[in-house]
Amino acid sequence: MGDGGSGNRGGNSNNSGGGSNKPEWLQQYDLIGKIGEGTYGLVFLARIKSQTNRGKSIAIKKFKQSKDGDGVSPTAIREIMLLREITHENVVKLVNVHINHADMSLYLAFDYAEHDLYEIIRHHRDKVNHSINQYTVKSLLWQLLNGLNYLHSNWIIHRDLKPSNILVMGEGEEHGVVKIADFGLARIYQAPLKPLSENGVVVTIWYRAPELLLGAKHYTSAVGLYILYSLILMIISNPYWLIPLVQLDQLDKIFKVLVDIVTVPGHPTLEKWPSLANLPHWQQDVQHIQGHKYDNNSLYNVVHLSPKSPAFDLLSKMLEYDPRKRITAAQALEHEYFKIEPQPGRNALVPCQPGETFVNYPTRPVDTTTDFEGTTNMQPPQPSQVTSGAAVSGSMPGGHVSNRSVPRPMNVVGMQRMPHQAMQAYNLTSQAGMGGGMNPGGMPMQRGVPQPHQQQQVTCLLESLSLSCVEEKRPNGDARIPSTEVKTYISILGPVGIAKKTPIFGISRSPASCG
Numbered sequence: 001m002g003d004g005g006s007g008n009r010g011g012n013s014n015n016s017g018g019g020s021n022k023p024e025w026l027q028q029y030d031l032i033g034k035i036g037e038g039t040y041g042l043v044f045l046a047r048i049k050s051q052t053n054r055g056k057s058i059a060i061k062k063f064k065q066s067k068d069g070d071g072v073s074p075t076a077i078r079e080i081m082l083l084r085e086i087t088h089e090n091v092v093k094l095v096n097v098h099i100n101h102a103d104m105s106l107y108l109a110f111d112y113a114e115h116d117l118y119e120i121i122r123h124h125r126d127k128v129n130h131s132i133n134q135y136t137v138k139s140l141l142w143q144l145l146n147g148l149n150y151l152h153s154n155w156i157i158h159r160d161l162k163p164s165n166i167l168v169m170g171e172g173e174e175h176g177v178v179k180i181a182d183f184g185l186a187r188i189y190q191a192p193l194k195p196l197s198e199n200g201v202v203v204t205i206w207y208r209a210p211e212l213l214l215g216a217k218h219y220t221s222a223v224g225l226y227i228l229y230s231l232i233l234m235i236i237s238n239p240y241w242l243i244p245l246v247q248l249d250q251l252d253k254i255f256k257v258l259v260d261i262v263t264v265p266g267h268p269t270l271e272k273w274p275s276l277a278n279l280p281h282w283q284q285d286v287q288h289i290q291g292h293k294y295d296n297n298s299l300y301n302v303v304h305l306s307p308k309s310p311a312f313d314l315l316s317k318m319l320e321y322d323p324r325k326r327i328t329a330a331q332a333l334e335h336e337y338f339k340i341e342p343q344p345g346r347n348a349l350v351p352c353q354p355g356e357t358f359v360n361y362p363t364r365p366v367d368t369t370t371d372f373e374g375t376t377n378m379q380p381p382q383p384s385q386v387t388s389g390a391a392v393s394g395s396m397p398g399g400h401v402s403n404r405s406v407p408r409p410m411n412v413v414g415m416q417r418m419p420h421q422a423m424q425a426y427n428l429t430s431q432a433g434m435g436g437g438m439n440p441g442g443m444p445m446q447r448g449v450p451q452p453h454q455q456q457q458v459t460c461l462l463e464s465l466s467l468s469c470v471e472e473k474r475p476n477g478d479a480r481i482p483s484t485e486v487k488t489y490i491s492i493l494g495p496v497g498i499a500k501k502t503p504i505f506g507i508s509r510s511p512a513s514c515g
């Protein structure tokens with residue numbers, strides 16, 4: 001897996017943040033440097049030192065602590081709880097959980113992914129003067145849908161899908177495999193769905209489905225499909241709606257593109273979407289929306305697809321206004337688009353059609369001067385070894401601002417595309433063991449244990465353990481989990497890591513069924 005040794009990076013055990021105060025668990029890694037920063041945490045690249053897996057790249061996410069230094073964000077615990085429960089080829093793999101007992105800071109160790117969709121799109125926008133090849137688009141979408149179908153089938157909604165959370169593996173056995181990451185905002189959903197207001201923020205504005213923009217209080221799995229559509233739009237089109245300002249603005253951008261294909265005029269109508277009138281913002285926005293002329297950019301002008309093509313048909317089904325009519329992930333996977341050439345493959349990064357240009361995506365920039373404390377006390381490596389993430393070279397919604405290293409040669413030998421039958425088998429094995437039955441989204445679920453009632457039980461247990469019961473509201477509005485509670489949860493999780501996969505939640509499940 002991963003890129004064990006690209007030559008453009010520095011790092012050795014001497015500059016593993018923290019110096020002499022280095023906690024014991026950190027000694028198993030060489031900390032290379034910071035690769036990213038999100039709202040809730042910093043992400044670092046490290047390499048395993050031990051004999052087994054020596055040199056294997058690991059992404060370590062350190063959760064930011066509250067300003068007063070006490071307690072852990074519920075986001076962290078939620079992410080751990082969910083990731084412990086789920087296993088799928090298209091979902092990022094949590095390999096370990098570490099804790100610094102001194103300050104109760106939490107660290108999650110993940111398999112490292114060399115690329116993400118944000119950087120891939122940006123590379124095409126800024127550096128390559130042609131669009132992403134059809135096979136790659138189809139394979140990325142296929143794998144994303146597989147991951148999403150797995151999540152939805154298991155009653156999980158991600159709620160923060162965006163390009164930087166869609167990882168793509170670098171060289172190695174999993175080269176070109178998509179991994180959905182960042183489950184900090186993810187939730188288990190049940191019928192009846194809880195109002196969103198109980199759950200706080202959702203989805204970066206650029207990827208919001210129209211019902212969310214119009215104030216819908218219930219988040220359904222259909223939102224995920226809408227987000228995929230907007231991501232794909234970004235991939236195959238010019239970055240057309242990249243500078244939205246407010247929700248209404250974002251709606252205008254959506255309606256502009258939907259002229260001619262879903263309904264004329266582009267904005268939704270009560271006839272096509274009857275529950276529209278119940279959406280909280282509809283009454284206040286209706287005048288603006290109906291009075292606006294959306295006539296310049298129809299979808300096929302933006303995506304340059306024939307309205308008769310399967311790709312166009314799938315896109316229009318994914319962007320159906322009414323979430324109840326929108327295509328589900330399971331249905332999308334059955335769409336004709338995936339049955340015609342080029343067929344999708346497990347390695348999305350190899351070219352497949354003769355004449356298609358191979359794109360050598362750059363490796364992640366690593367800021368080797370920043371350690372776990374976020375300070376710059378690491379040994380600065382030689383200039384030739386480092387790509388600094390500090391310089392600014394453009395930005396995209398929901399992504400980060402960074403420079404890129406020089407592309408390195410990639411070995412594409414032996415990277416085969418998967419025939420359709422094999423893809424089906426791959427899909428089934430990668431989802432093996434998840435529960436049966438139908439979820440609230442009406443999606444068929446895979447056979448295996450646990451049965452629906454058990455699944456419901458697991459869901460309830462997860463919910464009750466989701467820390468809402470112990471969250472404290474700080475005066476500044478932040479929810480934190482007090483340190484005492486963190487200790488309890490850490491003892492549930494195990495002293496050092498979760499590698500042993502001991503049964504939790506009182507339900508013992510085989511490794512095949514829960515990962």
Ligand SMILES: Nc1ncnc2c1ncn2[C@@H]1O[C@H](COP(=O)(O)OP(=O)(O)OP(=O)(O)O)[C@@H](O)[C@H]1O
Nearest residue numbers: 036037038039040043059110111112113116164182
């Ligand atoms: N396993 C991983 N391997 C490689 N890079 C990763 C991995 N997980 C996350 N990253 C990268 O680290 C960066 C920060 O990720 P993180 O999930 O903390 O924040 P984010 O999703 O970008 O932002 P936000 O927290 O606001 O949602 C992103 O660029 C992401 O692509």
